[in-house]
Amino acid sequence: MQPRSGAKGCEGLRRDFTTRKPASVVVNRGHGTRPVAGFRSSLLGMGTRESCARARQLGNELRRVREKSGMTGHALALAIGWPASKISRMESGKRLSSEVEVAIYLSKCGAPREVLNRLLALARETDDGFRLQSHHDHLPDTLVSLVGIETTADALITYEPGLIPGILQTEGYVRELLLWGRRGLKTEGYEVRVDARLARQQILKRRWPPRVDVYIHENALRGVVGGMRVMHDQVMHLAMLCAQPRIGLRVIESSVPGGIFGSGFTVTRWAEYRPVAYVEGHAASMFLEEPEELRVYRDLIGELGVHALNERDSWEWLVGLASEYDRPDPQPARP
Template sequence: MAMRSTPTGRQLRLGAELRKLRERAGLTSTQAAQLLGIKQNQVSNMEAGRHGVSPDRLRTIACHYDCSDKPLVEALAAMTPDRKRGWWEDYREILPTGMLDLAELEHHATRLRTAVTVHIPGLFQTTDYAREIFRQAVPELPPPDVEHRVSFRVKRQTVLFRDPPTPHQVIVHEAALRMKFGGPRVTRDQLRYLLEMNEREHVAIHVIPFDARIFPGSGQSIYYAEGPVPQLDTVNLDQSHGPVFLDAEAQLNKYRVLLNRMEAAALTPEESQKFIHNVVKDL
């Protein structure tokens, strides 16, 4: 397979998982190369996502690394096909790479979980609401860049409408519901859209009201994408300088617990539906 100059986030993750398998086996890259009958730099390039690997080759590597976790091996094998052009590739060299990696992550996720305190989650934003969010970027974005980001965000929502749709749990603080981005009309339309989405079978929206007695975590936005096996889950933290992706086992466990605690502190989807209706009436 040809060398890649710019591996995608998914390809980088596959390489990182291969490195984890090797390290769990107690092998150096040189020892792994000897077992596989290849050069050491080929092992390094595979682990850096610069060189692809076939499904059969990956299964052979896992065997040499004494990995008996068949579900994990098969999940990794499913990640091996070389880059298939996803719709997000149309935005390459237009938008930051991290945004493309996020769309690719969502596309392959088996379930999504979001917790927000200030903004409505991106996959649930209306175009007017999203446009107002991007207009607040620092430094200020030129109008064409704002529109590129808005269209990209709307296209990401495909995962909620495809067949089958990706299940999505949303935990939103009351503060995010009451922020009037774009004014009362934009906010009202946004909340009505949120109510509409909460009626879908694969969507569960939970509101944490101001009068909740606890609020787990620091208040930052958390986006959790579940993979085909728990080891391939990914956490995305939305930072001002761009998205940050976490996949270390300790971090995954931490954010699973944190989201579970937030869910326990929040209203049920049915209670949340009534709550959001009341917020709309207040506008």
């Protein structure tokens, strides 16, 4: 296995940041939303169309509802009495649909009340505040939003200081991680969360996957989740991913304090739209689209590139770590 070396993909992503009109910040906390006044942020924009991430997420969800109903876009337009181009713009996210339009669209598709309420709440939000959602055991809207954004992205760049990035986790790692702190109990929604996390990785298996550049701190790789076998399989999985031409994986050794880069983040990029930075927190997660804030992540990406091993050295480092994990779990001491 001969992985690539260098960080051309990361550098290309850094150069693609250009200034555009400020957009909005969206914050997720599970489900149930409300705008919070007085909070403004800004990101470095890019692309050629003023289409916000919320409009594209809403469009993707509308299209899925229509396809599930078995209706074509043309048939739905005829049923409602709209031009077919309006359906196309709504589903592509090129226009932000009103709450009334979303209600008419979903009603004609026969959407369940739960889906209707959730997408109406999404349409109701404003683009000059942020969305607050409480966490529950069912699939959180934060993950739904992230999957929708990553599915359409042309490139992603991720930094993770404490855990293996979700898009690269093995099923064994995912299952053990979701049981962490729950005393091994599988709560309601456990399998839904497992499936959703694994579904994120389908973008890597597409015929034309996005460019994915990942920085992982050594602390995340040495933090044992689920035991030696789980960690061995996880690290070997990362090493094998290094051979894929559109994945760049770089390790930051423990000699570099992970805290100096702050919490983990993901920046997603499109050819035609502004990029979006996703930052996950304990109580809330943010989707950032405005220029000034995105400059912070551009600078962080530059610092990460300076301090990380190159891709070939990272591959060799991962293979060595996998051999360390290739041993039985220590037996508990007898009383």
